[in-house]
Amino acid sequence: MAAAGGRFRMAAVAWVVLFLGAVWAVDRSNFKTCDQSSFCKRQRNTKAGSSPYRALLDSLQLSQDSMKIQLVNEANKVPLLLELYGLKGNMTRIRINELNPLKPRYEVPDVLIGDPPTTRLSVMGRDDNSVELSLGEGTHKLILTAKPFRMDLLEGRELVLSVNSRGLLVFEHLRLKKDSFSDKVSSTVVSMWDRIKNLFSRAPSKEPATEEEGAAEASDASLPTEQESTESEKTEEASKGADEAEEEPGSWEETFKTHTDSKPNGPTSVGLDFSLPGVENVYGIPEHADNLRLRTTEGGDPYRLYNLDVFQYELYNPMALYGSVPVLLAHNTQRTMGIFWLNAAETWVDITSNTAGKTLFGKMLDYMQGGGETPQTDVRWMSESGIVDVFLLLGPSPKDIFRQYASLTGTQALPPLFSLGYHQSRWNYNDEEDVNAVDNGFDEHDIPYDVIWLDIEHADGKRYFTWDPNKFPHPREMLQRLAAKRRQMVSIVDPHIKVDSGYRVHNEIRSRNFYVKTKDGNDYEGWCWPGSAGYPDFTNPEMRAWWSSMFAYDQYEGSMENLYTWNDMNEPSVFNGPEVTMHKDAVHQGGWEHRDIHNLYGFYVQMATALGQVQRSGGVERPFVLTRAFFAGSQRYGAVWTGDNAAEWDHLKISIPMCLSLGLVGISFCGADVGGFFKNPEPELLVRWYQVGAYQPFFRAHAHVDTTRREPWLFGEDNEALIRDAIRQRYALLPFWYTAFYHSYRTGEPVMRPLWVEYPQDVTTFSIDDQYLLGDALLVHPVTAQGARGVQVYLPGKGEVWYDVHTHQKLHAPQTLYLTVTMSSIPVYQRGGSIVARKERVRRSSDCMQNDPYTLYVALGPQGTAKGDLYVDDGHTYNFETKGQYLHRRFSFSGNTLTASSADPKGSYETSAWIERVVILGAGKPAAVFLKQAGVAETRLDFTHEAETSVLTLRKPAVNIGADWSISLR
Structure with missing residues (x-):
């Protein structure tokens, strides 16, 4: 009876979630603010000022390619180990971990494409409170100040970046919970050590010190080296007074709404600040439905990176969305830099600026009066667990940044040519007859397309890797008909597996013990489209290999060479979970908590799916996989889209900066659902969206199951002609698109890029995100306003010329041009x-x-x-x-x-x-x-x-x- 009641409650929750989708509005109360995320609140309560951390200069170890030095928090005496690497290609890597953790802390695997090659480091000078290092390549040097700890990166004599200059380094060490049995045992052990040591004269040794002696030794910069530490020292440190966080609510368990998150490891967050003098413009850290140029977060929430399933997301706020790429770019007229924060846990990013709120006139007045301070942007990263592992990309040009980041995480995969064509989708095409009718409709109306999509209703009871026997009884014949026209199909394969003893996929995953576990060791189950569902542990390489094998033609019955894959709901989405996702205390292979790996889950799903498509062809054919959730490195495996948008003009506009942001951090293959997923677009909006989509990298129309049908010929002959023309413009440019993707594959440069990438010294371009460049040759300014009769187009480049691709009119730059538009206008130059x-x-x-x-x-x-x-x-x-x-x-x-x-x-x-x-x-x-x-x-x-x-x-x-x-x- 209890089980039945639990199922009923789960079903009720699912219906609530479905209702939220049906009314087409996000319920923001379902998602945490920083104040409701205990670690974010704790970190933010650490105010800027003098850092409690000190570098112990006597512990400095310099090898050919790295520097290691111990840091100590003078408040709790817990030692950390800082490692610094100079990397080839003008990059620097900083890692901070506990010197003697009670257990290993999570370090993100599989995102980097290899160990980054290092360059030689050398000490250029030192004194009682600092050491100066040469970073090997170029003209950069680093000055490490011991007390308070900070690092300053200089190019020549110019300061370009500072680390911990605001004193916001926070590293919550692993510890035992107060008053626990193990804590009492630890205290007893420490007391026994004290008594034994009192029996002997104190001589230099490797024995653990008392707390008082430890403090004295720390002040003398003589903490033990990593090799000299013992397990008893770990126990002693764990039993010390610890941080104030140990006593704060949310440290050992945290409740949000009806969900309580147990935290067996206690508070484990890490945070660090970076200061960027001379910088007013920062970009990146997708995914957010916001402008291209990031806003300051003072007085509001930080930007959140935590992959979540958000129904019809709100615009212009820092709420988390489906994917997370923890890369931020900073740009001014002198240089471009990047910060890559390699951490897969929930992360918040605070941005502050000393020029925020100042008008342009005010800045000019400061300059004319010779006063005012140098502009500066400060960025603070805060993650719930893991270690500090950060790469500083030193540019100095935007294209250098793209090359540097690609050398770490790889480039955008070269997509198959068909995937750059037009895709027709909805939730859902009803059956094989419906698919054939739509396919024939494109031919009858002389509209090109390459791919038709099937959503969750195509499967047998939402059992992925199957076909509904009534609606799709002959999938191979259907695929063969498409192949005869040289077209493809995409079917959805989501990572939640229906719990059903009659379902082969579920039985195999369970028998192989491949499901994510609860904290108690049982298979984790949540509620999603099929009802009760298990979640495969994609962090397990064996699980990924098995998943890949399922795409073989003899395993995925009815599949053929022209069937490709869509991975949705892979944040992962759990309708009855906290924030519509998986519980953080769920357990993955190796004992890692879900809190450690959350933002990697979708990355691994797409990785395993793409590999499966490659393997089914014997390694010959390129895959096509669309994913909703993503992380750094996802560009290696396929395409992304901007999720569940709405048929509203503002959602059309926001698709441009959302894709531009993704391109800046390596993910070029991006698009938005043409027409909007939720709601029914008026014809004008639909036409304009096709015109926008035709000039974005991924070009797919998609719609919610409750929307009216939207095939291009259903809106009258005039609108059909406009849509046809937009799609045909896309097809005429396919050689250009394919070449642009080849360059992205080779160099990491974005296909769709902001103007400032090509014009890095033109300050007018720094905030423009309603127009953009494709490669370095085409400038696109789509019409995104209802009833627009004209658009303001900025043509950059002193002394350059641009040509209207439709009229061939020659225009001189730089200038802002007012262009009169009609419904057929797609301004491209x-x-x-x-x-x-x-x-x-x-x-x-x-x-x-x-x-x-x-x-x-x-x-x-x-x-x-x-x-x-x-x-x-x-x-x-x-x-x-x-x-x-x-x-x-x-x-x-x-x-x-x-x-x-x-x-x-x-x-x-x-x-x-x-x-x-x-x-x-x-x-x-x-x-x-x-x-x-x-x-x-x-x-x-x-x-x-x-x-x-x-x-x-x-x-x-x-x-x-x-x-x-x-x-x-x-």
Whole structure:
């Protein structure tokens, strides 16, 4: 009876959650504020001032590539070990851990792609209270001050970053709970040690000191080394007076609403502050529905990083959302820097600034009067558990930052070409007949698309890796019909598994003991879409390997080569859990609590799924996996989207800075649900959203089960024509998109990027997030306001020119342009000096266009020059890596001659695709145009010239895209 009552209560909770979704409004009371998160409240109660920590200079150990030194908290005498590494590529790593923890503290695995190579450190000087280190590469040096502990990073004589300058280092050491049996035993042991030591004269030894002697030794900077510490010292430290946090509410257990979180390890949070002199603009730490440039958090909550399932999230606040990337970028006209806080526990980030609230006039007045302080931004990181492990990315340019971060966590995976096309989805397409009707509808209305999606209703009772036998009885035949049209399907596979003894997947996971456990050692169960569900422990490599094996064609019955995967609800979402997620005292492999690994869970789900797709093809085919939850490094495994947005104009606008923020921290493959997930968009909003989505990296329409159908042809002929045009613009630009992703794969540079990345000294760009660049060649300013009749477009670049891609009008920069718009307008500009490849014969899917001809758009810069490139491979395998089967072509226009050559002679790929047209923007009319190829007689080309727009069009050069050639204007 009790069990039945529990099930009833769980069902009731689930219905409440579903109701919240149905009314389309987030209930903020379901999610903690900083004051309701005990460790955040404790950390924030530590005010800036003199740090209680002191570095013990006599303990400094310097090896070829690292410095180690002990820190002591003079309030509780607990020693810490600080390790500092100079890394190749102009980076520095700082790690702080307990010197003698009672047990190991969690250190994040699998996110870094390897051990970062180090550079040589050397001591440049020291005195009684400081030591100066050279960081090996470049001109950076570090000054470590012993008391109070702080570190200052300088470039030459200029201070660029300080660590703990505000004294906010907090490291809550592991301890035994007061008045526990083990604590009483520990106290007895310590007392016995004291009596024994009193029997002998005090001589230098490795025996543990009393608390008073320990304090005296600490003041003499003579704490024992790591090797000299003993288990009895650990016990003594654990039994000391400890921190005040031990007595505060929430230290050993914490209640939020109806959930109580036990904390067997007590308070274990870590925090550290960083000061950035000369910096007013900081970015990153996604995911938040906020502006690109981060706001100060004084007087409100810090930004929260804690992966959560949030129904129709609110905009412009620091609440946590589905993913977390603990990377912050700081930028000014002199340099760009980054801070990568490698911690997977719940994390809060406070941002303060001494210029916050000052008007531009006020800042100018300070400058004119010679007064005012140097602008400075201070960033404070606070995590519930783990250690301090932070990478300082020293730039100095934005592109240096991208390269540095990619060297740590990897680059954006090169996606299969089809995934850059248009995706059609909803919750849910009803059955096979519905799928066929929608698929045929695109052909009947002459609208290209590549992928149709199936949500949770396609499975048999929401048992993933299965098909509903009534609605989808013949999945292979359905997939074959799509494959015949060279299209794909994505089905959802979520990481909550229905508890059902008749379900093979559940039985195998249980028999292999792969489920996450409760604190009592039982399989953890929560409530999600299938009802009662278990949660596989994706932190376990054996579990991930088994999960990957389930994507084999003989395991995932009905699957085929053109079936790909969507991982949703992987925060993980637990409808009846605290904050709609897993209890923090749940236990993973190795005894680690969920609180330690929470933000990694979705990362591991996507990792295992992507590997499964690779393995099913014998390592030949590239995967496509969409994930909702993510962490640093998720870019290696696929795409993300911005979650459960709403059909509202503000949600359309916020999709731009949300994706820009993700691109800055390595995740380029981002998009938002076109049309909005919740609610029903009016036709104007839907059309504008298609126009926005066509120029974002991931382009998918998706909608809630309760919304009306939204296929593009259901809103009248006029709107259908506008949507068709937007989608066709996307397909024409697929060569450009694919090339941009290739660059991201090689360098870590974002595909969709803020203007300041390309114009780092133009202060006007620092706060712009309603327009952006694709690569370095196209500037996009979508229309995102209801009833808009015009938009203000900023064209950056002193002395540069831009061309309207639709009218070919030439515009000089820098300027702010008011552009009149109609419903068909998608303002896009090509940068003077760039060359962009397009395919203008748009067909029903990207694969159908594989061998179609190219058109090159050559936009001449002020000096009459331009350059660009094109990357081509088979679009879906790893042969570009394993067999060198690719083409990377370079195009250059100079001295009235356009040349094509190889940008990478290591690659080779045969294709019948050719160049059918060259369009030169900003060109005069030549007398004649000639094409020259090696071993072929020079031929004359036909051309047309539009004097009004200075557009020269060269017809049918008819050269293979892989050939070397030159075209001369004479």
